[in-house]
Amino acid sequence: MKETTLMAALLVAIPTMASAGEGKTDTYNFADNWPTHHVFDDGTDVGLVLKYQYDVDRFSSDGGRLADAQANRRKELGFYLKKKGVYDATVVYDFQAKAWLDTYLRVQSKAILGRDMGAFRIGFSKTPVGFEGNTSTGTTSFLEAALPTQAIYANRRIGLDWAWERPHYLVNAGYYTGGDLNGDNDGHMVAARFAWVPHNRPGDVIHLGVSASEESPDGTTNGRGTYTPPTARLRARPEAGLVARLVDSGNLAPTDHIDRTGLEGLWICGPWSVQGEYLRAAVKPDGGRPDYNASGYYAFVSWVVTGESRPYSGGNVGNIKPKGPYGALELAIRYSELDLDDRPILGGRERDWTLGANWYINRYLKLQANYVHAQSDRRGLTVDPNVVEIRAQIQF
Numbered sequence: 001m002k003e004t005t006l007m008a009a010l011l012v013a014i015p016t017m018a019s020a021g022e023g024k025t026d027t028y029n030f031a032d033n034w035p036t037h038h039v040f041d042d043g044t045d046v047g048l049v050l051k052y053q054y055d056v057d058r059f060s061s062d063g064g065r066l067a068d069a070q071a072n073r074r075k076e077l078g079f080y081l082k083k084k085g086v087y088d089a090t091v092v093y094d095f096q097a098k099a100w101l102d103t104y105l106r107v108q109s110k111a112i113l114g115r116d117m118g119a120f121r122i123g124f125s126k127t128p129v130g131f132e133g134n135t136s137t138g139t140t141s142f143l144e145a146a147l148p149t150q151a152i153y154a155n156r157r158i159g160l161d162w163a164w165e166r167p168h169y170l171v172n173a174g175y176y177t178g179g180d181l182n183g184d185n186d187g188h189m190v191a192a193r194f195a196w197v198p199h200n201r202p203g204d205v206i207h208l209g210v211s212a213s214e215e216s217p218d219g220t221t222n223g224r225g226t227y228t229p230p231t232a233r234l235r236a237r238p239e240a241g242l243v244a245r246l247v248d249s250g251n252l253a254p255t256d257h258i259d260r261t262g263l264e265g266l267w268i269c270g271p272w273s274v275q276g277e278y279l280r281a282a283v284k285p286d287g288g289r290p291d292y293n294a295s296g297y298y299a300f301v302s303w304v305v306t307g308e309s310r311p312y313s314g315g316n317v318g319n320i321k322p323k324g325p326y327g328a329l330e331l332a333i334r335y336s337e338l339d340l341d342d343r344p345i346l347g348g349r350e351r352d353w354t355l356g357a358n359w360y361i362n363r364y365l366k367l368q369a370n371y372v373h374a375q376s377d378r379r380g381l382t383v384d385p386n387v388v389e390i391r392a393q394i395q396f
Contacts, residue, residue: 037080044082046081049092054392131262151279156181168197186219207264216256229286239387246383248348258281262278294339305331351376
């Protein structure tokens with residue numbers, strides 16, 4: 001309750017300060033420019049990273065299988081140190097999930113070699129297969145990732161990657177080994193992503209990309225000498241973060257390797273945007289068993305009612321920056337589909353329609369509301385819940 005009260009107080013107080021400060025530049029600027037970092041005379045920038053989200057989920061037409069919930073969704077805290085054109089480093093921890101997030105050092109090649117050959121990063125970071133998976137969880141147009149992103153995207157791994165960005169294309173490749181900082185996903189992976197951006201101006205973006213990876217998981221042995229073979233598991237929630245999953249492949253063990261591929265597209269035209277993605281995973285088991293294949297896609301349309309455009313940089317999107325004292329309003333609709341059935345594995349199929357509304361109060365505060373109609377079928381059990389979910393977010 002303390003967290004809910006604090007969030008409510010901030011969400012009421014900050015917009016009030018901003019609107020009350022119309023005609024008083026110093027008051028409005030404080031509301032929109034919190035002192036979260038410091039830049040030294042030599043350009044070194046050190047700052048705090050924080051993301052707090054509180055969700056309320058309500059379910060109906062689910063046969064009593066899904067319980068209403070309200071809880072913290074994320075409590076992320078971290079720090080960064082960077083110098084433009086030279087390096088940047090960050091470390092972030094989610095106290096809600098009790099999990100490490102981005103923890104890495106990235107160096108710009110031009111600062112070392114005298115010519116721009118891209119940026120090299122070492123540490124714990126997101127793998128490059130997928131568009132939505134590489135979008136910050138604080139800047140998405142919907143509360144939760146689409147079904148195929150949840151099931152197929154590989155998330156973060158420990159390793160080394162390279163990114164070369166130009167105005168009209170982006171190349172990203174990485175080698176990951178040693179699992180992750182949370183003690184999971186032992187093994188190694190190679191991954192690459194290429195995006196062509198023929199239009200790349202504010203409010204005028206066309207982004208088309210492809211990506212692929214191959215992961216070879218390792219088995220693990222615990223302190224008692226018990227060996228667990230390498231495994232894969234693909235599953236997804238009904239685009240609500242506080243509920244159990246409706247489709248699930250179960251543990252696919254022993255697994256030799258996992259191939260992932262993706263196609264992605266983004267079009268931004270003023271206040272309108274269209275985004276879509278297709279993801280596929282092929283799990284290659286040991287022992288001569290047949291491959292297991294899963295796939296899915298999503299597409300959504302977004303309209304910023306107040307006229308702003310979704311920002312684009314570095315091959316991805318960010319939060320809308322309001323132009324007026326009352327913030328920015330975005331409306332969106334998404335369809336997503338996931339197929340985890342591939343005999344003899346019956347993981348289930350699901351199709352979701354999601355309506356979304358986002359109020360970007362200022363650079364740091366955001367309110368989101370989603371209505372989801374899900375249709376799932378797993379092993380003959382049909383569950384078609386309707387979900388109403390609300391999120392309040394502070395991020396800087």
